[in-house]
Amino acid sequence: MSEPAAPAEPDPRPLPPKEPELEDCCGTGCVMCVFDVYQIAQENYEAALAAWLARHPEAES
Numbered sequence: 001m002s003e004p005a006a007p008a009e010p011d012p013r014p015l016p017p018k019e020p021e022l023e024d025c026c027g028t029g030c031v032m033c034v035f036d037v038y039q040i041a042q043e044n045y046e047a048a049l050a051a052w053l054a055r056h057p058e059a060e061s
Helices: 034-055
Strands: none
């Protein structure tokens, strides 16, 4: 019998998205460029982090 996995933290701090490198953009004017996708992910992360910090006021920002 295998041991049960350790329980995950119930409310982990959100992690920021990885910023794309300049060479990740193909430069053809895609409707959703990798930098557009990153900007959306960054905005979502900031909102999630603000909500998380509100739930965890003891945490450093």
